[in-house]
Amino acid sequence: MMLNPIHNDIVENLNHMINNNNIPNILFHGPSGGGKHILVTQFIHRIYKTYEEERLHVLYANCEHGKGIKFIREELKFFAKTQHSLHPFKSILLTNVDSLTNDAQSALRRCIEQFSKNTRFFIIANDKTKLLKPILSRFCEIYIPLPCINLHMYQVTSSFGKEPSPSKRIQWIRNHIVHLDIKDPNSFIQFTHKLYDKGYSGKDLLTYISKSTTISTKRKTHILIQYHSNKHLFKHEQLFMLFILYQYICNCDEILKINSYI
Secondary structure, eight states: OOOOSSSHHHHHHHHHHHHTTOOOOEEEEOSTTSSHHHHHHHHHHHHHOSHHHHHHHEEEEETTTTOOHHIIIIIIHHHHHOOOSSSSOEEEEEESGGGSOHHHHHHHHHHHHHHTTTEEEEEEESOGGGSOHHHHTTSEEEEOOOOEETTEEOOGGGSTTSSOOHHHHHHHHHHHHTTOOTTOHHHHHHHHHHHHHTTOOHHHHHHHHHHOSSSOHHHHHHHHHHHHHHGGGOOSHHHHHHHHHHHHHHHOHHHHHHHHTO
């Protein structure tokens, strides 16, 4: 898989790290829409090459989803301790790491110190000034600016056809979600994989639910309560999306009605 060609100089540096087998802990920071997440995920794809290796060796977590000191101390450390022999190191990707509290950042620093021999940490932040200096000192920093094309600044998330507009994203979900087979658990999992591969997130599903006309306000409120009560439990975006999807399906009369005739 080719890395994103927009930031060619950054891509070359990342390729150099891979080719020389010299990959440090890296902080990717810069304004929202610069393409940080695209660069990092494709960088990880290059490192592990296959889905199976990536599944075993990479932990993804969005720190904006209520991740705190308990997650750092327990789940992140548990993953780092797990041994796999297929690759010399595992990777932990933390997005929106500038949302972590100071206590959680301190716990993260200790985790980095403890597992630096067998784990690489890749963190993404919009504002690195919110990170503690002991955290910054343990990372190679890569600044990702907004792409400049013909002297104009663009956001990757809204330009070059990289991602559809919010209205098109909602429409795509609407067109495909009604075809889910609620009697087949694999249908949920496959749809979640498809959403994730297309760059959708759990928040896209929540946005779709909030605008849906096929579910009552009372049931929408129930889903949001379930989300806020459980969001701290999810360490992987696809698992979070699967949870939101399940909550929606169980509360959507239209889909339940369609499946009752199947």
